Amino acid sequence: GADAAMMSRSVPLEKVMDDAIVALYQNGERLRPSNGYPMRLFLPGWEGNACVKWLRTIKVLDQPAMTRDETSKYSDLQSDGVSKLFSFPMGVKSVITSPSPGLSMQGPGIYQVSGIAWSGTSKIRCVEISADGGATWADAALDEHVLPKCLTRFRSAWNWNGGPATILSRATDQDGRVQPTRAVALEGRSRAAFYHYNGIQAWRVGADGEVSNVYA
Known part of the structure; x- marks a missing residue:
């Protein structure tokens, strides 16, 4: 360049x-x-x-x-100090963009949980949402146009009771690849490595409606 x-x-x-x-x-x-x-x-x-x-x-x-x-x-620094080179296609991943840090929820009620998902090799087949830290999951609705190797929008209604909650999203692509948990995504990697991370992202919703990063 x-x-x-x-x-x-x-x-x-x-x-x-x-x-x-x-x-x-x-x-x-x-x-x-x-x-x-x-x-x-x-x-x-x-x-x-x-x-x-x-x-x-x-x-x-x-x-x-x-x-x-x-x-x-x-490059991807491994826990043994050796770097893995040439990680090309992006892993299957999703992230909730609303609600997310910087946004706040105004009391109990029905909210739309929405975000984007993608895969570097194929189309997104489904995205699941959890509002209880991963104990249970439910399918989100995908936008009508789902294309390979492109961002796919998803959304789901959530009835927030006003108590503390942890919300997550998990994507699966048409190749059957499932977005890994944070622990699985970090397995074998150096803690100094951050490229190509595609683990499930969790947002914490406080009783005051403030949204924060669980891992921050």
Whole structure:
């Protein structure tokens, strides 16, 4: 990329020949500078840092370039001190955006729990919601248009009784992959690692209606 950091990533030829895009336009207009004008690499299902902005050079090599941006950065440090490189497709994940920290609930009543889910390999098949810390789960409604490797919106009605609660969402994709619990997602990883984390996120709702991060 033409940015000051010269963002550089290796992309397997298989991905390039599958669905990689060199994008010139977005939403019917030329890319805006903040989105990578004049052109940007777009890799459906892969994390944003691999979709290099302000693209200026493409090289064909017979091996990974092993750049800083894929070795010391965007790699997965394991508990034994060894880094796992080249984690490409995004894991299945969901997050509740409302209610969430920064928002507050105004007394008992029926609220809409909503958020987004995604998978780097396929469509979202279902999203489940729990309002009791994961003891029980119920299916949320998905938006009508569910597309592969795209954000999918979900929503569910929740009758809050005004007491403390912990709300979570759990996504499953059409490949059968289920969003893992926090403990499973962190298994084998260094506590200093944070890239590619897709564990279930829990929000705490206090009796005063304030929403906070359970893990903060």
